[in-house]
Ligand SMILES: C[S@@+](CC[C@H](N)C(=O)[O-])C[C@H]1O[C@@H](n2cnc3c(N)ncnc32)[C@H](O)[C@@H]1O
């Protein structure tokens with residue numbers, strides 16, 4: 001059975017201009033019913049032990065303190081806590097009250113992921129965030145006082161109108177905080193967002209691809225110079241602070257996905273739950289899935305490569321062959337040779353690993369690992 005569970009809280013107090021994740025405005029939503037329903041789905045799996053738990057969103061910290069307490073108790077009361085290594089809650093800097101921090105601190109939660117996005121107040125305003133730089137420092141100080149050490153932040157770069165100077169200042173401000181982990185995402189223009197709407201009307205001014213690449217290079221170089229490991233395309237950590245939960249995804253391992261819009265991977269099936277809260281609520285505990293995909297061997301192999309290559313440590317040929325009982329060189333020998341020749345993969349025996357150039361041109365590398373056909377064995 002799976003050792004990791006993702007729990008989705010789809011509510012937000014405002015909607016950011018770039019975001020297309022499963023979320024809805026909090027106002028008027030049946031939040032108490034949602035928590036009951038989510039805990040019912042969780043219990044239906046009979047989970048007794050987990051190595052990682054991750055509550056994401058949406059914005060989990062928009063719950064009231066009693067709602068958060070109920071959720072945390074419901075998720076952990078049946079668990080053998082001695083086996084739970086990492087328990088993350090995502091938080092928005094502007095709604096982390098002292099009471100909320102106190103509830104998180106006295107629970108088994110041991111990692112906080114703060115959605116900072118940028119330290120530049122003008123930029124924050126331009127992307128539809130409601131918090132400001134000062135609130136980030138205040139939230140981090142109060143989290144630290146409450147005993148949280150393992151704090152990570154999310155930043156986005158290549159935002160509309162953004163110049164290199166704010167990337168530099170964002171990275172410098174992150175370094176000054178001396179946190180053990182950061183995720184830095186290049187903005188993805190998503191459908192159904194305010195930004196996409198503006199783009200269609202020719203009103204969005206995104207940095208060019210070249211500028212985007214310069215920003216990524218600067219980020220990698222600077223963070224690595226300051227002792228952070230670039231352990232995944234967008235993730236950097238001090239040694240020992242890699243996200244164990246997210247590594248489960250990139251290791252192509254199984255996990256529960258619980259809540260509206262959550263994805264899971266169990267028994268060779270990738271599934272997704274109903275996104276709209278009322279659809280999710282109407283479905284019985286065992287019927288929350290809107291789709292299920294039974295993966296073929298070919299799909300499993302491709303996913304192993306796509307996900308594994310996102311990690312700096314890459315894919316070990318020995319473990320690939322042990323997992324699939326297939327000859328790696330027969331399947332991918334030629335592609336790997338070509339990608340090494342193009343400087344996109346490292347030339348290391350027994351290991352398939354991206355270079356920094358490979359990370360920049362990720363999709364080109366991934367495409368090379370698509371297979372024509374692979375008979376089921
Ligand atoms: C779905 S959000 C949930 C966390 C929380 N609600 C918050 O925003 O702080 C998770 C992260 O995804 C990233 N993200 C969301 N939309 C994105 C986009 N269009 N492009 C790049 N990153 C994005 C942001 O960095 C965000 O912190």
Ligand SMILES: C[S@@+](CC[C@H](N)C(=O)[O-])C[C@H]1O[C@@H](n2cnc3c(N)ncnc32)[C@H](O)[C@@H]1O
Pocket residue numbers: 006008021022056057058088090113152153154182183243246256257261262263264
């Ligand atoms: C973009 S990542 C940010 C990770 C964070 N920086 C960290 O290191 O912990 C997190 C977001 O991905 C989405 N997500 C993660 N796992 C998911 C799953 N199993 N099902 C659905 N959404 C998921 C959620 O929207 C969540 O807010």
Ligand code: SF4
Pocket residue numbers: 011012014015016019020021023057058059092115
């Ligand atoms: S980025 Fe976070 S706060 Fe903003 S809309 Fe998306 S989930 Fe909500």
